[in-house]
Amino acid sequence: MNASCHGPGGGDTLAPGVPRVALLGNPNAGKTSLFNRLTGLRAKTGNYPGVTVARHVGSCEVGAVRFTVEDLPGTYSLEPISPDEEVVLDVLDGTIPGVPRPDVLAVVLDATTIRRSLRFLTQVLEKALPTCVVVTFTDELARRGGSLDVPALERALGVPVACVVAHRRGGHDELAAQLARWQEWPEPLLAPPTEGVEQSAWVESVLAAADYSAPHQDRVTGAVDAVLLHPLWGTLTFFAVMALFFQAIFVVAAPLQGYVESLFGWLGGLVADHVGPAWLASLLGDAVIGGIGGVLVFVPQIMLLFLLLALLEASGYLARAAFLMDRVMSTFGLEGRAFVALLSSFACAVPGIMATRSLPSARDRIATMMGAPLMTCSARLPVYVTLIGILVPRDSRVGPLGVQGLVMFGLYLLGAVSAMLTAALFKRIADRGAEPMPFYLELPTYRLPVPRSVLLAMWEPSKAFLRKCTTVILGTTLVLWMLLNLPLAGAAELRSAGLDPGDPADAAAVSAYVVEHSVAADLGRAVGPVFDPLGFDWRVNVAVLSSFGARETFVATLSQVDSAQQGATAAEDEPPGSDLGLSAGVVAALLVFYVYALQCVATMAAIRRETGSWRWPAVAWGYMFVLAWTMALLARTVTGWWAG
Amino acid sequence: MRRRGRRAGVEPSGTLADLAPGQSAEVVSVSAAQAPRTARRLAELGFAPGSRVEVVRQAPLGTPVLYRVQGYEISLRRTEAARIVVTRRTAPAGAR
Numbered sequence: 001m002n003a004s005c006h007g008p009g010g011g012d013t014l015a016p017g018v019p020r021v022a023l024l025g026n027p028n029a030g031k032t033s034l035f036n037r038l039t040g041l042r043a044k045t046g047n048y049p050g051v052t053v054a055r056h057v058g059s060c061e062v063g064a065v066r067f068t069v070e071d072l073p074g075t076y077s078l079e080p081i082s083p084d085e086e087v088v089l090d091v092l093d094g095t096i097p098g099v100p101r102p103d104v105l106a107v108v109l110d111a112t113t114i115r116r117s118l119r120f121l122t123q124v125l126e127k128a129l130p131t132c133v134v135v136t137f138t139d140e141l142a143r144r145g146g147s148l149d150v151p152a153l154e155r156a157l158g159v160p161v162a163c164v165v166a167h168r169r170g171g172h173d174e175l176a177a178q179l180a181r182w183q184e185w186p187e188p189l190l191a192p193p194t195e196g197v198e199q200s201a202w203v204e205s206v207l208a209a210a211d212y213s214a215p216h217q218d219r220v221t222g223a224v225d226a227v228l229l230h231p232l233w234g235t236l237t238f239f240a241v242m243a244l245f246f247q248a249i250f251v252v253a254a255p256l257q258g259y260v261e262s263l264f265g266w267l268g269g270l271v272a273d274h275v276g277p278a279w280l281a282s283l284l285g286d287a288v289i290g291g292i293g294g295v296l297v298f299v300p301q302i303m304l305l306f307l308l309l310a311l312l313e314a315s316g317y318l319a320r321a322a323f324l325m326d327r328v329m330s331t332f333g334l335e336g337r338a339f340v341a342l343l344s345s346f347a348c349a350v351p352g353i354m355a356t357r358s359l360p361s362a363r364d365r366i367a368t369m370m371g372a373p374l375m376t377c378s379a380r381l382p383v384y385v386t387l388i389g390i391l392v393p394r395d396s397r398v399g400p401l402g403v404q405g406l407v408m409f410g411l412y413l414l415g416a417v418s419a420m421l422t423a424a425l426f427k428r429i430a431d432r433g434a435e436p437m438p439f440y441l442e443l444p445t446y447r448l449p450v451p452r453s454v455l456l457a458m459w460e461p462s463k464a465f466l467r468k469c470t471t472v473i474l475g476t477t478l479v480l481w482m483l484l485n486l487p488l489a490g491a492a493e494l495r496s497a498g499l500d501p502g503d504p505a506d507a508a509a510v511s512a513y514v515v516e517h518s519v520a521a522d523l524g525r526a527v528g529p530v531f532d533p534l535g536f537d538w539r540v541n542v543a544v545l546s547s548f549g550a551r552e553t554f555v556a557t558l559s560q561v562d563s564a565q566q567g568a569t570a571a572e573d574e575p576p577g578s579d580l581g582l583s584a585g586v587v588a589a590l591l592v593f594y595v596y597a598l599q600c601v602a603t604m605a606a607i608r609r610e611t612g613s614w615r616w617p618a619v620a621w622g623y624m625f626v627l628a629w630t631m632a633l634l635a636r637t638v639t640g641w642w643a644g
Numbered sequence: 645m646r647r648r649g650r651r652a653g654v655e656p657s658g659t660l661a662d663l664a665p666g667q668s669a670e671v672v673s674v675s676a677a678q679a680p681r682t683a684r685r686l687a688e689l690g691f692a693p694g695s696r697v698e699v700v701r702q703a704p705l706g707t708p709v710l711y712r713v714q715g716y717e718i719s720l721r722r723t724e725a726a727r728i729v730v731t732r733r734t735a736p737a738g739a740r
Contacts, residue, residue: 077688081681113716116690200692214715221717231704323719327705330721336708438682438724440689443710443717 020068020100021060021179022091024124025108026117027074027360028444030136033166033453034108035071038176041456043071045464047612049098053087054357054610062180070102076116078123082437083362092127104182105131106175111141111148112215112445118203122192125159130185132160134175139165140445144215153210160185166450218445221316225443228320238324241317242343249305249347256300264293278510279488283481291477294550295470298350298602303462305344305351310457312340313358314449322441332420333427335359335439338368342419345375346412353606354461361437363430369610370620371423373603374596376415379551383594384411386555391587407591415595418627464609476601480546480553483520489513520545534593534632535586544593551599584643589636596628658732660697660711661725668698669730683727690714691728 025031035043039058046055056071072091073084080086087096094101107124109117114135125131135150154161162178164171192202228234268285275281312318322336329336337359345352352372356365376384388407396403489510497513500506515521524541531541547554582590598604604617611617663669671691676683690713691697700710700717708719 077685079681079684079688081685113714115714116688116716119688200694217712225701229701229703229710235704323703323708323710326708326719326721327703330707435679435681438679438685439708439721440685440724441708441719443719 018066018068019104019182020070020102021104021106022070022072022102023106023108024072024088025074026076026110026120028442029108029110029117030166031074031108032071033450034134034164035069036453036456037172038069045460048087048096051083051087051362053084053362060176062176065180067179077120082360084360102129104179105129106134107131108134108136111135111138112144112146114212115203115207118206119199122194122199122202126191126194130182132162132178132185133157135161135163136166138163141215144218146215147211147213149211156206156209158186221445224446229323234324238321245308246343246346248308249301249344249351253301253304257297260293260297260300264289279485282485287478287481291474292470294477295602298348299462299466301348302351302465303458305355306461307454307458309355310454311449314447314454316444316446318358319441319443323443332424334364334367334423336441338364341368342372342375345372345377348377349373349375349600349603350606353603353610356610363427366616367423367427367430369607369616370426371419373598373620373624374415374419374422376412379600380594383551383554384408384591387587387591390582391584411591411595483523484515484518484546486519489517515542534589535583535636540590547599550601551594585636585639588639589632592635593628593632596624596631598624657729659726660728660730661722663699665699665701667732668696669732671695671697672729672731675727675729682724686724686728689718697730
């Protein structure tokens with residue numbers, strides 16, 4: 001890693017005086033692998049101010065010269081029709097506050113589609129910034145019987161041309177050295193025509209000068225597509241791939257999550273055993289360790305999802321999956337690429353929301369993000385199991401089917417249908433008045449994934465999730481802990497209530513006493529008017545409030561509140577909460593409430609991260625709360641008629 | 645499909661959405677009615693007047709349809725393909 005680009009220092013990517021290189025190109029041109037090569041692990045991801053468009057900036061060092069490299073969103077044109085494309089244009093024009101205009105442009109052209117990408121190059125050259133061209137996939141061009149004379153292309157274009165091949169190191173060092181000499185680059189004599197017949201003529205003359213012959217259709221891709229896009233075999237393969245994909249993030253991640261949970265459980269146990277004051281042990285154990293554990297538990301899923309997604313994307317299958325699913329998704333105003341994000345949300349909305357990055361349109365991303373949290377995620381499962389356990393006797397059956405299982409299936413279905421309808425609604429609102437974005441989806445040649453890019457694609461979102469979400473989630477757990485535990489009950493107060501704080505047999509009763517006299521209990525009573533129509537009493541309210549951090553908390557809190565009421569009399573195999581005397585209508589209302597309510601700080605933090613503002617998490621929380629309340633009321637009423 | 649047209653090498657104009665997999669045609673124009681930006685983008689993607697387009701295959705549910713244009717493969721929904729006016733030609737082997 002000598003002449004290339006992994007210099008020291010970290011917080012200097014926005015340093016003034018450092019030349020800024022912007023990478024531009026069509027989607028699938030190999031721009032991101034080039035960016036990864038140039039910047040390695042030193043890239044930072046953020047958002048362009050005010051828009052839902054991710055920004056990737058890194059730095060690169062050649063000898064004594066250092067650059068900032070910015071990977072602009074892939075685009076087919078500088079005539080923008082989407083926010084992502086507008087960002088590219090605005091960056092080139094220097095019109096985004098806080099995002100300086102680049103000094104140098106590097107336009108990445110895929111040699112196998114160069115006839116199309118040269119049209120894009122004419123639009124870039126019109127910007128009259130120092131520009132070089134990076135030709136990629138020349139190896140594939142040669143393999144498919146095409147040819148391109150790169151030095152002749154350089155003479156024809158009048159700008160420096162470098163050639164890089166993704167799987168080899170060759171070319172990257174030369175490109176870096178080329179960039180270092182940017183002040184010596186020749187200027188093109190004349191800007192080429194950017195429109196119509198003149199543009200076509202210019203493109204053809206450049207291709208003729210560069211002795212270009214187009215590649216024939218890739219035989220492997222043609223043969224594989226004949227199977228993978230076949231009406232029968234293609235559909236079967238699609239379902240098999242998606243089933244495996246879903247299994248991996250749902251089932252393979254589960255033991256890994258189990259390890260994380262037991263590690264933090266063990267740490268919590270250490271704190272409980274060795275930290276003196278009970279309140280401090282609870283603060284450290286429940287709030288701090290529990291809070292961090294609650295974040296880390298998502299990491300195996302996120303890493304697996306992004307590993308698989310990167311492999312599917314880099315190999316070319318993701319585009320095929322979108323091609324197969326587009327018709328179905330278009331019913332809901334979305335496009336094929338939204339399918340994977342919504343499917344991932346069955347495991348967890350956090351990776352699902354992060355997977356919306358593959359959608360080219362910001363409107364589609366927002367709509368999908370608003371729908372994704374309604375997909376039944378794994379965190380709802382314990383809540384559903386508990387509540388269904390109260391509502392339906394274990395042995396009740398309809399024919400051969402257990403009613404408990406049927407109710408569970410119904411909840412999954414309700415979540416999925418609601419997610420699609422919500423996404424469709426948000427898409428409609430976003431699209432009103434606007435000219436609809438045309439749908440076009442390139443099916444790239446099947447390619448071997450570049451390991452480095454795949455690993456970076458897995459690592460980068462995981463790192464970002466940890467860094468940005470830890471603070472939010474830890475903060476929320478701390479606040480929740482305080483609500484549930486303050487005011488602190490002194491030993492004297494506990495004794496006067498007939499409890500012995502020193503007696504382990506009274507531990508459950510003590511924590512129950514604390515909860516019952518906590519700020520949260522006051523809040524539970526205060527929000528009574530809101531939840532009264534749903535039939536929730538203050539104890540259920542406390543459990544619902546406590547689960548606004550994370551849904552799983554509901555079960556733990558309910559059992560705590562439950563034991564406060566009943567002492568330790570609950571039978572072993574009874575689900576927590578079965579002694580609360582909740583009517584069937586109230587349990588049904590709770591179930592439906594959990595189908596809809598956005599009770600997950602991690603999801604809100606993920607939406608915040610992807611959209612760059614708190615506006616969308618607030619919208620999501622608000623609409624989902626209203627929906628949850630309304631649908632819960634409906635569920636209670638209907639169940640009331642049916643049971644009564 | 646009229647045999648007479650076939651023999652002459654040129655068939656009446658239609659849109660890209662009318663073609664079946666395996667057929668090819670030459671783009672005449674892209675209709676800009678109601679959606680000028682879409683029309684422009686389709687031209688930028690290679691569906692410019694004079695370009696040869698071949699229908700590779702359609703998705704199992706009928707749309708989108710995969711086209712081969714300017715040496716690469718891209719799919720469009722039928723609604724977008726219907727904006728592209730083409731002249732059908734019988735493609736002699738090896739002709740570009």
